[in-house]
Amino acid sequence: AGRLESWAAGTKSPAGLLDTAYSLATTRSALESRAVVVAADDEGFVGGVQGLASGNPGATVVRGSAAGGRFAFLFSGQVSQRLGMGAELYETYPAFAEAMDAVCAELDQYL
Template structure:
């Protein structure tokens, strides 16, 4: 008896349907230095949309979102097809409300500091800043002086030491993070960077 073994026929790859991005709701974002400039931008985009049927709404939306400057006066037109997007642009040009049209102004941003929570600690954290910036070192030492009264070991010795398990004990982790974060805050303040918002999380 003989057996003839041969290679199985190659499987044909399954046909993959292209993603239906043409029917997806997409935003067209615009901005201008003034309301008039924003309307002018919308008119130019209307003209482009009328001249080019070969560009998909998603391609236009991507280009608008990634290649244009974000100026003070802003608008977003959303729609699932070119007709809805064009109607939104027409409303923007006319200064009338429309479904899928959102207008706004971008104000100057604010600065926020976020103190990180437990889990971001590591041995030696802050050491280079401590050695390089006296403002950081002074603030760090002040915080440690207050906290050391409540700890078995000096906090700086734990943070700048070699025992990661000790630093990972909550009794040291949270004070260590607090000390570094306060010192970073003071260093940034010394450079003229002040937060409008300050938050912590753990």
Template sequence: SSFGISGTNAHLILEQAPTAPERPAPDPAARPALVPWTLSGRTAAALDAQRERLAAHLESHPGADPVDIGFALADGRATFEHRAVLLCAGTDASAATEIAHGSVDDGASAVLFSGQGSQRLGMGRELHARFPVFAEAFDEIAALLDRHTDRPLREVVWGSDAALLNETGWTQPALFAVEVALYRLVSSLGVTPDYVGGHSIGEIAAAHVAGVLSLEDACALVAARARLMQELPRGGAMLAVRATEEEV
């Protein structure tokens, strides 16, 4: 009601607000095992001062959540030239370790896709469970590669036979699938490199993300390359020659 000189009366009957649904408890398995904390300052001294303020905050707030701290540092602060990155493992915010410290410039960025030797059983499984972008990309690539193999790729990558995964015929398709899915994931987070390159099977991954090869063509090439190299007789060797083309 509003009672003024002119006098205006209004009445409105409101019913009880609906009961808010209960929010499910956070899934402990969904918490990242490592949380990055990003710090920056206009000068090296300012960066060191921010690191000291963070240490003081952690000392006065022993129960601080590492995920909350990481989000606040990444989303609530400006980014300056001098930067540092700390990694916090588990739930103990006081156990953060600095992994990078320095200054940045306007140089170009690049992504390098690796070759054989970087594979391991279970690679990509946790990313698949946590990030829909990675899962969608990996499933799409695996489905295309499965057209050329005698069993599903994920059974080998996420299986228990390390020797089978280490066979060239499976190593190369597995690395291609994980590498391209990883690239899709970081791209969705806003990372856009100026250059891409690759070593061995990584060259095909680089060619695909650069737009040289379609995904279907790249998968067919990866499968054929892996099969042909697997069929080579055992006992071969590799030689690196430090000489010019004319000398060779």
């Protein structure tokens, strides 16, 4: 977080921050400790990273630890989906329903 803080404080380009966020999310090793900074602009991002680096994350920082197992699903929005598709998967496949319930339980606290 300290290295990211130093870099972010010196970056003035929103594209640079966007590219960095993408790279951090898609190309880094999946480490046990995780953090997300929710920000609407560069200033909010830098402030969130500074809080994370100093050990005093504010309300815009969400921290957590990776749990065992991996699960992902994607509805790409490219016409191959139809209304009610998720509900059908939920009703038909218990593993999908269980995973969806777990994801919803985690996200509900932020809604």
